[in-house]
Amino acid sequence: MAINNIWVFAQGSGGVATTGTLELLTKARSLSSKVTAFVGGDASGFAASLGEHGATKVYATGDLAGKLPGVALSAVIKTIIDGGDSPDVIMFPQNYEGRDTMSRLSVKLNRTVLTNNVDIADSGDGVIATTPIFGGNLLVATAFTGPGPHLVSFRPKSFVAESGSGGAPEVIAVAVPDLGTQGGARVIAVHTEQSSGPKLDEAAIVVSGGRGLGEAGNYSLIEDLAKLLKGAPGASRAIVDAGWVPYSYQVGQTGKVVKPSVYIAAGISGATQHMVGMKGSKNIIAINKDKEAPIFGIADLGIVGDVHKVLPKLIEALKSRS
Amino acid sequence: MNIVVCVKQIPDPASPGALDTSTHALKREGKLILDESDAYGVEMALQLVATAGSGEVNIVSMAPNGETSGMRTALAMGAAKGLLVSDPALAGSDALTTAKVLAAAITKLGGADLVIAATESSDGYTGTVPEQIAEVLGLPSVTFAKKVKIEGSVLKVDRQSESGYDEVECTLPAVISVTAGVVEPRYPSFKGIMDAKKKPLDVVTAGDLAVTPTGWAAAGQKIVTVTQAEARKAGEVIEDDGEAFGKIVAFLENLKLI
Numbered sequence: 001m002a003i004n005n006i007w008v009f010a011q012g013s014g015g016v017a018t019t020g021t022l023e024l025l026t027k028a029r030s031l032s033s034k035v036t037a038f039v040g041g042d043a044s045g046f047a048a049s050l051g052e053h054g055a056t057k058v059y060a061t062g063d064l065a066g067k068l069p070g071v072a073l074s075a076v077i078k079t080i081i082d083g084g085d086s087p088d089v090i091m092f093p094q095n096y097e098g099r100d101t102m103s104r105l106s107v108k109l110n111r112t113v114l115t116n117n118v119d120i121a122d123s124g125d126g127v128i129a130t131t132p133i134f135g136g137n138l139l140v141a142t143a144f145t146g147p148g149p150h151l152v153s154f155r156p157k158s159f160v161a162e163s164g165s166g167g168a169p170e171v172i173a174v175a176v177p178d179l180g181t182q183g184g185a186r187v188i189a190v191h192t193e194q195s196s197g198p199k200l201d202e203a204a205i206v207v208s209g210g211r212g213l214g215e216a217g218n219y220s221l222i223e224d225l226a227k228l229l230k231g232a233p234g235a236s237r238a239i240v241d242a243g244w245v246p247y248s249y250q251v252g253q254t255g256k257v258v259k260p261s262v263y264i265a266a267g268i269s270g271a272t273q274h275m276v277g278m279k280g281s282k283n284i285i286a287i288n289k290d291k292e293a294p295i296f297g298i299a300d301l302g303i304v305g306d307v308h309k310v311l312p313k314l315i316e317a318l319k320s321r322s
Numbered sequence: 323m324n325i326v327v328c329v330k331q332i333p334d335p336a337s338p339g340a341l342d343t344s345t346h347a348l349k350r351e352g353k354l355i356l357d358e359s360d361a362y363g364v365e366m367a368l369q370l371v372a373t374a375g376s377g378e379v380n381i382v383s384m385a386p387n388g389e390t391s392g393m394r395t396a397l398a399m400g401a402a403k404g405l406l407v408s409d410p411a412l413a414g415s416d417a418l419t420t421a422k423v424l425a426a427a428i429t430k431l432g433g434a435d436l437v438i439a440a441t442e443s444s445d446g447y448t449g450t451v452p453e454q455i456a457e458v459l460g461l462p463s464v465t466f467a468k469k470v471k472i473e474g475s476v477l478k479v480d481r482q483s484e485s486g487y488d489e490v491e492c493t494l495p496a497v498i499s500v501t502a503g504v505v506e507p508r509y510p511s512f513k514g515i516m517d518a519k520k521k522p523l524d525v526v527t528a529g530d531l532a533v534t535p536t537g538w539a540a541a542g543q544k545i546v547t548v549t550q551a552e553a554r555k556a557g558e559v560i561e562d563d564g565e566a567f568g569k570i571v572a573f574l575e576n577l578k579l580i
Contacts, residue, residue, distance in 0.1 A: 016466070020440055068462075068464065099453070100453050103451075104454070107454050113450050115449055117449060138341075138549070139548070139550075140545055141489050141547045141549075142546050142570055143545075144543055145541075145543060145544050180459075181460065182480065184461075184492050185462045185463065185490055187481075187489070188488075188490065188491050190486070190488050191490070192486040193454065229574070237502070242503065243503060248484070249488065262574065262577065279554055285570055296556060298555075299556060299559070301558055301573050302556070302557065302567060303560060303562050304558070304560065305562025305566055309564070310567050314570055317439045318550040
């Protein structure tokens with residue numbers, strides 16, 4: 001048995017556990033009966049939910065008071081491990097806090113990391129993580145060869161969150177040790193970009209725009225269509241980098257992973273970096289003027305045409321129905 | 323204000339990637355270019371030094387075969403000098419070893435007030451190296467910086483978050499990772515390209531930096547299988563004759579979504 005003691009880097013948002021956290025816990029409890037959730041923050045609102053999804057123990061730091069998570073949380077985890085509770089595996093979410101904490105911890109523990117994974121298995125004598133490469137065309141399975149704790153991160157939606165029969169977990173308060181000069185960064189203010197409608201990574205319909213829209217002003221076509229379909233607007237990295245829309249709209253390798261019922265890609269050619277974030281959609285509709293665009297290779301319905309002509313007609317047609 | 327920018331030299335992303343059949347490592351043959359993600363860091367560093375009014379921008383990189391063409395691009399943009407770590411014993415190194423090597427290279431250059439890296443490379447995208455470098459050097463760090471300015475000895479960063487951005491203040495020296503699009507990278511001028519050929523660019527081994535290379539044997543990870551993922555099939559593709567929007571309406575109707 002390669003995995004006995006497994007930890008999940010758990011996160012809450014607005015007092016509830018994030019979906020990503022519950023996904024990782026669900027997978028963790030299939031690998032071991034000894035599952036610990038590590039929460040960098042206040043877990044009082046959602047410890048029960050962590051227990052339902054498999055955690056038997058919860059470590060919680062309480063509010064970080066503006067400290068950046070990477071430095072602070074890696075220091076806490078190192079302290080716990082030095083104290084004797086050393087996991088075989090720590091599962092991290094592939095997001096800012098998870099990535100920063102895992103990176104710092106890898107140096108503190110002198111352990112390698114495996115990132116961007118979609119699966120993990122216990123081979124009996126080792127731990128194997130699977131990551132998709134080349135836009136998801138190849139799956140690479142990698143085994144950890146050294147001693148644990150094995151540090152491994154997962155892309156969102158790699159697993160399906162399901163509650164189990166777990167009861168209330170034991171909750172242990174842990175403190176952030178003195179960080180010295182490394183703790184020299186502080187969050188001064190938090191800015192949240194308001195968006196109406198469903199969240200991009202939870203919407204049943206996602207309408208994304210790319211460079212083919214021509215200019216920033218034309219993105220309103222994407223917003224209008226998304227609103228009519230009660231979906232969420234998204235974007236390719238190209239137009240986020242160009243500053244047309246905020247980063248929170250980005251779908252792809254370095255943005256959000258979406259798996260809606262229908263994904264509409266308008267003026268997006270289908271760069272590998274984009275496809276990784278949306279090819280898990282149940283249905284894909286693509287509109288692009290270049291018939292050789294890679295996006296047509298994975299689209300269920302492909303329209304070779306000008307988005308500036310197709311989208312306004314589509315919007316009109318949908319409006320006339322409602 | 324002395325800034326070191328960590329850059330990666332990668333195979334041209336326009337050519338399809340391939341894995342070496344025996345090692346399963348990403349093939350890095352032929353000419354390597356400056357990772358586009360790193361051009362933002364180089365530009366950011368040049369702007370910060372220009373604003374500070376003194377200091378210089380230096381470049382560190384780790385690459386096989388003494389490859390420097392990507393670093394020359396950074397020098398042509400305006401960086402002062404480069405230090406490349408190239409050592410066959412580093413082949414197969416994991417991100418942690420890469421971070422140790424780059425941290426040692428930064429120290430060899432005399433350290434820096436600020437170290438800048440991209441959030442992740444375009445070819446391997448492990449995405450942990452900047453934060454690992456900070457930990458090795460014992461420095462604070464701010465990842466995913468989308469706006470950066472320096473006021474006195476304080477670094478002020480707008481750090482991208484899942485739902486917007488955070489304003490972060492940080493003491494110097496520090497490490498930051500910058501997102502793509504944070505600034506508009508300049509194109510090297512003809513004079514810049516000519517000057518870059520004469521700028522100092524030292525090539526050293528891991529041994530010169532007193533870093534023990536781990537390479538394949540001790541990377542702590544080993545690829546066991548590479549398999550073809552289930553392919554998604556293409557569906558119907560039609561040319562728009564002015565009425566193609568109707569196809570989309572019918573498609574959505576069929577799924578009972580409208």
